[in-house]
Amino acid sequence: MPKKSPKSGISIVVPQRSTGRLVDALTDLIRPFSEARGLKADQIRLQREVVAIEIAKRAKERLAAQNAAAHPVRSKVLVPLIEAASTEDLDDEFMIDKWANLLASATQENKVEPRFVGILKELTGRQATLLDRLARNNSERFPNHEALLADAALTLDVNHTRRFINNLFRQRFAKPELNEVFQDIADELDRPGCAIMDIMIFMDDDAWSIDPRAAFMDGKVNELDMEILVSLSLCKRVQFYYITKFKHDIEVIYYHITELGFRFFLACQGAAAQSKQSKHS
Numbered sequence: 393m394p395k396k397s398p399k400s401g402i403s404i405v406v407p408q409r410s411t412g413r414l415v416d417a418l419t420d421l422i423r424p425f426s427e428a429r430g431l432k433a434d435q436i437r438l439q440r441e442v443v444a445i446e447i448a449k450r451a452k453e454r455l456a457a458q459n460a461a462a463h464p465v466r467s468k469v470l471v472p473l474i475e476a477a478s479t480e481d482l483d484d485e486f487m488i489d490k491w492a493n494l495l496a497s498a499t500q501e502n503k504v505e506p507r508f509v510g511i512l513k514e515l516t517g518r519q520a521t522l523l524d525r526l527a528r529n530n531s532e533r534f535p536n537h538e539a540l541l542a543d544a545a546l547t548l549d550v551n552h553t554r555r556f557i558n559n560l561f562r563q564r565f566a567k568p569e570l571n572e573v574f575q576d577i578a579d580e581l582d583r584p585g586c587a588i589m590d591i592m593i594f595m596d597d598d599a600w601s602i603d604p605r606a607a608f609m610d611g612k613v614n615e616l617d618m619e620i621l622v623s624l625s626l627c628k629r630v631q632f633y634y635i636t637k638f639k640h641d642i643e644v645i646y647y648h649i650t651e652l653g654f655r656f657f658l659a660c661q662g663a664a665a666q667s668k669q670s671k672h673s
Contacts, residue, residue, distance in 0.1 A: 450492035544585025548648035626653035
């Protein structure tokens, strides 16, 4: 039926056949992205239902295994959580587990913020794995690794690290070897909640530089993935220069987990982690 523009008075007619051709064209454009994976509209809906059911099932199993009481989940968390989680691929076990853990955590007295749902929705499995490795880095070396991680946002702050390096040299009367300086800084930073990107030390014509990324994530750290974690405020990038009283030029580059990143990581570990952390809070 013709439509009139109130300003021009011109009639605009959209033929039914043209509308049909437009829909057909759009369908043809979208088909390669869906049917190439064997997915049609009804199959996509069915897959999303299967994923949502699997996530709810796993969350229920975790609560039962941990003997944790389930409190009602706020609609502001539950509805977007199920909606976002259902878009994951069913064969992505890591992300399915993350969503199940987040749902289980959400039953524990409002321990999950609505923001957590949006964050997990934006992460790929590779990025979520990177955050896990960042949080767990070298945990086996520290019997108090949970406390170290909880305090990481503060103790790994750039000002704290500067003070640490300053204290390294304040009481020294002899010039230390460059490898000793490197090892002292690396030992301070290579802990839960931190990923060292590089430590470079220069003095006169000598230099000491080791790229510890080879040990973190098996050397497969993608800088873009790290920056995505930064953009979501899950971690912070630190880079600074420092000149010691012995004229060492030191450059340190690392990422450390934020308070938001720590809370989000904890929520994605499930109800047991939430319950355990509440005892330390």
